[in-house]
Amino acid sequence: MKPGTSTRTFAAFVERNGLQLIEFQKHRDRIDILDRVDVAGDYLSLSDAAEALSKVLRDMGAGDSRLWMTLRGLGSSHHILVLPQAKPELLQPVVTREMQRLYPDLENPIVGFVSGEPLDRRARSRPDVGTPPQEVLAAAIPHAAMDSLIEILGRDRVELQHVTVLPRVLQRLYAEHPSPDAPSVVVIMLRSGPLFGFFFDKQMRLVVEPPAERDTDSIAPEFVIEQLERGNLYLRQQFRGAQISRLLLSAEPAEYGPLSRAVEDGMGLIVERFAAQIGPSAAVAAMGAVLDSQDGEGLNLFPLGETKxxxxxxxxxxxxxxxxxxxxxxxxxxxxxxVAAVTGWKSRISTLTTALNRRASPLQPLREVSDKRRETLQELAAIQRVGDERAKLQRLFDGLSLASQSGVSITRFTARRDPSGWNATVSGSASSYSASAAVGSVHRFYRELPVFLGSSSITLDSLRWSDPSADGAPTTISFDMRFVAPPIPTDSTAATGGTQ
CATH class of the missing domain: 1.20.5 (Single alpha-helices involved in coiled-coils or other helix-helix interfaces)
Structure with missing residues (x-):
């Protein structure tokens, strides 16, 4: 291709009895048809058709071009399968197996398919019994035939873009037709005979491709009406009495008039032109491949092609x-x-530690002196604590000396050391010929002892006195007290310790 020139684009419809080649140009909102070439032939294989197509492209000077193709026959096959709903990657091996079972001559096939809507033929509502199946339009072609097509077109640098089959073209164009809800039949009249596609509920339910019984250049209306009635019978049986009400017909002008009148008179159907904006039926078949490739879910048998x-x-x-x-x-x-940062910080810390140890060496004697002073202070504190404890105990004994001044005799004394101080228990008695004097002695001891010790936590646990056995005998009052000797202030402790 010369610099500055755009790639030429072509669409082709290939069947046993000939081919139609269309050059077109895509624009943003339309497709312009630039040229048409119609070639009659008798091709026994796809390779023969590819050679003829390659010759036409060479004659048109169409090297370095792109090609979209619709096939009918020539090794290709198609079928509508009823399968469970599943993802395409799960259905692919199932569809391949079914196509090989239906067409035993398929060897190493390339298989493509498009899934339709769920198929539910139930006549009335009833409890859910599972997910309804779906209809799948499948197509296949032997890998060897496709390889031959690619090789022959590749000699002239023709780049294949999309390869589909004729039923998919009818299905795709019908989706673009106005009012697709009405039960309809699409008939496309071609050299190799007509193809019938029966649609119900927007989906293609049946494809009829009858063998031509005579010269296909002149198809009798009676033959077409017979096929329409057979398809109508199928719809009535499968879809609760549904009947076609419309015929969408694509045919040459010479065929369209007589055939449409015969169908209207014989079956009472409404007849409309199918894809009239494209042109004759062979052109419709060719350009249908272009439209199918624009759909991200098209049916493409070209193994290197990809959908959107x-x-x-x-x-x-x-x-x-x-x-x-x-x-x-x-x-x-x-x-x-x-890791590099951690390694760097580790190295830096090691360097700083080494430098610190080196600078700390002259301070080692000072460190030893400091440690010795700390040990001396700890020993001095221990001695001070022992002295304090001795001062507390001495002060406690001094407090007991108040008993003699108060006229009280101490009979028992116990002292126990705990974190709060010295906990002491004192038992004693006071005797007097006067009971009030004995009580006064105990009271003076009880009152003066906490004053001397500086403690307010003194408790009188018991107070007992005995009845005199004879007149004139002294009265004895016994008591039990407990108290806590509080800590001694520092100056008092020092003074007491110094006295001892």
Missing amino acids: KKTAERTTRRVAIVAAVMLILISWWWAGNG
Whole structure:
């Protein structure tokens, strides 16, 4: 292709009895048809048709171009399968197996399919019995035939974009037709005979491709009406009495008039032109491949082709892989920097520690003096505590001397050391010929002892007195007291310790 020139684009419909090649140009909101070439032939295989197509492209000077193709026959096959609803990747092996079972001659096939809406033929509401199945339009072609097609077109640098089958073209164009809800039949008249597609509830339910019984250049209206009645019977049986009410017909002008009048008169159907804006029936079949490729869910038998959905999935996977690699690299970089930083700080700390130890060596004698002073202070504090305890105990004994001054005799004394101080218990008695005098002695001792000790926690646990056995005998009052000797102030402690 010369620099500055745009790639030419073509659409082709290939069948046993000939081919139609259309050159077109895409614009933002339309497709312009630039040229049409119609070639009659008798092709026994897809390779023969590819050679003829390649010759036409060469004659048009169409090297370095792109091609969309619709196939009918020539090794390709199609079928509507009823399968459970599942993801496409799960259905792929099932569809492949079913197509090989239906068409035993398929060897190493390339299989494509498109899924329809769920199929529910129940006539009335009833409890849910599971998910309804779906209808799948499947197509297949031997891998060897496709390889031959790619090789032959590749000689002239023709890049294949999309390969589909004729029923998919009818299905795709019907979705664009006004009022797709009405039960309808689409008939496309071609060299190799007509193709019938029966639609109900927006879905293609039946494809009829009868063998031509005579010269296909002149199809009798009676033959077409017979096929329409057979398809109508199928819809009535399968979909609760549904009947077609409309015929969408794509045919040459010479065929359209007689055929449409015969169907209107014989069956009472409304007849409309199908895809009239594209042109004759062969052009409709060719351009249908272009429309199918614009749909992200098209049926493409070209093994290297990708739908928009698959392209998006592949792009997403690539982005995810790149993101994962970038994340790993960032993690390695971060971990490497972290290890380097830790190693650097460890080396710096080691250097500072060595420098500190070197500078601290002259201070070692001072450290020994400091340790000795600390030990001396600890020993002095221990001696001071012992002296304080002795002073407390001495002060406690001095307090007991008040007993003789108060006229009280001490009969028992106990002292116990705990964190709060010395806990003491004193038992004694006071005797007098006067009971009031004996009570007064105990009272003076009880009152003066806490004053001397500087403690307010003195408790009189018991007070007992005995009855005199004879007149004139003294009265004896016994008592039990307990108290806590409080800490002694520092100056008092020093003075007491000095006295001892």
